[in-house]
Amino acid sequence: MSSLLYTIEPIGAVHSALKRLEDAPMQGDEGAPEAWLELAPQTVQGLTGIKPGDELIVLTWLHLAQRDVLQVHPRGDPNRPLTGVFATRSPDRPNPIGLHRVSVLEVTENMLRVTPLEAIDGTPIIDIKPALAGNPSDR
């Protein structure tokens, strides 16, 4: 088992009306608002080809999460049994990466307006990928 560490440099940040964790829904499809994704100047070239209507997977670094948690009660419900974090979408986990499926509403030179996004204002963005269509030749 490798014990190497790797370094993540955020490619941008979320701008959202959601300012506090306690205001954020648990998942995007539970009433999350639209948000702007601002790309850092050195990564803007990576947006070429993204257009309104695209379906993307946004990867974020959940910077307020606890990284020493391995088991949780799902959705914070004490009546549910302790479950491994890898069997849940808990933000608390060794590498707190958020996965968010969004639709693109608007594209500017260095920003994307997307919906829905449950990540709060200031959350670092670490990667963006297209949601895969069914046909590999269309990828």
Next chain:
Amino acid sequence: MSSLLYTIEPIGAVHSALKRLEDAPMQGDEGAPEAWLELAPQTVQGLTGIKPGDELIVLTWLHLAQRDVLQVHPRGDPNRPLTGVFATRSPDRPNPIGLHRVSVLEVTENMLRVTPLEAIDGTPIIDIKPALAGNPSDR
């Protein structure tokens, strides 16, 4: 825009019959084999609750990727126009995180046998999440 860096510590590694990048399909659903995911001793507790039949999203660190690439010809086809890496699934990108949807075939104390997985032998695993069902109350 924050310029903080974050550190990823792999939670485990892939064991696969795919030993070389040139043998790996571009996506799991393009003929990838099954593979074993071995968890590091300090993260094994996070597997509690995962069982055969579960659908998971495995996040890997594509350790052989180039991190200074921002535009590529999709699927390596020079006839396709240069496209931003965030509009493609290219492994070459600033933070080379792989996303793989797999089914669980077998669970041991510290390993999961899953299929299909296009990541090569030795690829670091950085997170595992359940693929979300449609009904939030089931999450």
